[in-house]
Amino acid sequence: MSDKIERFAELLRGSKRAVFFGGAGVSTESGVKDYRSEDGIYNAVREYGRPPEEILSRSFFEADPETFYDFYYKYFLSEHPSPNKAHIALAELENMGILSAVVTQNIDGLHQAAGSKNVYELHGTASRYHCVKCGKACGRDIPTAAKGKIPRCECGGIFKPDVVLYEEQLNEDTLMGAIKAISEADLMIVGGTSLAVYPAAGLLRYYRGGETVLINRSETPWDSRAGLVFREKIGEVLSEAVKRI
Ligand SMILES: [Zn+2]
Known part of the structure; x- marks a missing residue:
């Protein structure tokens, strides 16, 4: 070469x-796991019985934030890559x-x-989050501390990662x-x-x-x-x- x-x-x-x-x-x-290869996220997600495009969609985030974050934590927040x-x-x-x-x-x-x-x-980025109710921003610390549970803002709203989900522009x-x-x-x-x-x-x-x-x-x-x-x-x-x- x-x-x-x-x-x-x-x-x-x-x-x-x-x-x-x-x-x-x-x-x-x-x-960092990729999406489409053999041991990528798209194959690993089968345990949820839903396609990743569904779990990583805006409507699913709103309908079932618990499952969304269970998945998201496992695949996007569990590692600290360099x-x-x-x-x-x-x-x-x-x-x-x-x-x-x-x-x-x-x-x-x-x-x-x-x-x-x-x-x-x-x-977008998995390093930033915004509360869907009041708009407050936070970094990885709050979702990481939530350990797979839904990260919540003081106002009661849910933090959403600044990642572009399916159905979002x-x-x-x-x-x-x-x-x-x-x-x-x-x-x-x-x-x-x-x-x-x-x-x-x-x-x-x-x-x-x-x-x-x-x-x-x-x-x-x-x-x-x-x-x-x-x-x-x-x-x-x-x-x-x-x-x-
Ligand atoms: Zn809030």
């Missing part, structure tokens, strides 16, 4: 507004003035934990910011995503720049449009490329 890494480093050296677009595969190397090589390399690229933004489908906050500043979290400001960054990008790096989820994946159509670099374990619909395709671990690829800049 070393020739390809050299080429990737060369593209990075020539870039001032690269954008990284990433998905679950970026965080699996941190031990950023991996991929998150760290991307934060370095931003620091070097090469990367202008990270657009992510992940909700784990690991890009910010690694030091990235301009991060568009398309599906993506946040408009986040979406607009991501579109702007992608449409102004001079290099697109796509990683850890099968590009199966819309509308998030449709954002790539706004890219008008030159090369696309794709890093994913399996094939994606965008492989043929990418000048460089890596099947290796994303943390390895990004950190090796950054070393060679």
Whole structure:
């Protein structure tokens, strides 16, 4: 892979507004479960006898917050993952003035934990919560302390994670910011995503720049449009490329 890494480093050296677009595969190397793979969340959720799209929907959250939080706690709050090589390399690229933004489908906050500043979290974040009744905000501490029970506000309302649930719209400001960054990008790096989820994946159509670099374990619909395709671990690829800049 070393020739390809050299080429990737060369593209990075020539870039001032690269954008990284990433998905679950970026965080699996941190031990965060992804959704669709064999031991992912979508398979594990079968014990609830309902599809995850149903449990993770706004109407289900309102109808049965107890089951919602039982599930949510198990899969989104039980681990305290740390950023991996991929998150760290991307934060370095931003620091070097090469990367202008990270657009992510992940909700784990690991890009910010690694030091990235301009991060568009398309599906929201599991690091923040809002009371559905009075709007009060809190961090992970209150839901974590609730240990799978419904986290409640002093006003009696329920805290809802700032995660975009099924039936909910993506946040408009986040979406607009991501579109702007992608449409102004001079290099697109796509990683850890099968590009199966819309509308998030449709954002790539706004890219008008030159090369696309794709890093994913399996094939994606965008492989043929990418000048460089890596099947290796994303943390390895990004950190090796950054070393060679
Ligand atoms: Zn409240």
